[in-house]
Amino acid sequence: MFTVTTDDGTFHVADDEGERGQDGPFFVVYRTADRERRYGYYCSNCESIDVAMDSMRRIKCNDCGNFTKPDEWDSAHE
Numbered sequence: 001m002f003t004v005t006t007d008d009g010t011f012h013v014a015d016d017e018g019e020r021g022q023d024g025p026f027f028v029v030y031r032t033a034d035r036e037r038r039y040g041y042y043c044s045n046c047e048s049i050d051v052a053m054d055s056m057r058r059i060k061c062n063d064c065g066n067f068t069k070p071d072e073w074d075s076a077h078e
Contacts, residue, residue: 001033004042004049011049013042019059023066028058056071 003012014035017028024045031037041051043061049064056070 006049018077019068021045021059021066021068023064026068
C-alpha cells in the first residue's frame, strides 16, 4: 500500500486490489490505512484519483481516458 496526496487530503492506494484497465490497472483507494473507508480508484497509467464508475461498473479515468470494459454486456443498454 502507498499514499497519494491531493488538495482533498491523503489517500491510501491498495496496490494488491485492482481492476485491469485498457492502458494500466486501477487500484482501490481508501481514506484510511486500515481499509475501512473506501474512496474510489487510482489510475496507474497517469497516477490520478480522478476516476469515475458508471452504472455498468465500467471504470474510467477522467484525466487520461484509461478504462475498463463492463463485467457483463447487454445490448439493451446501448
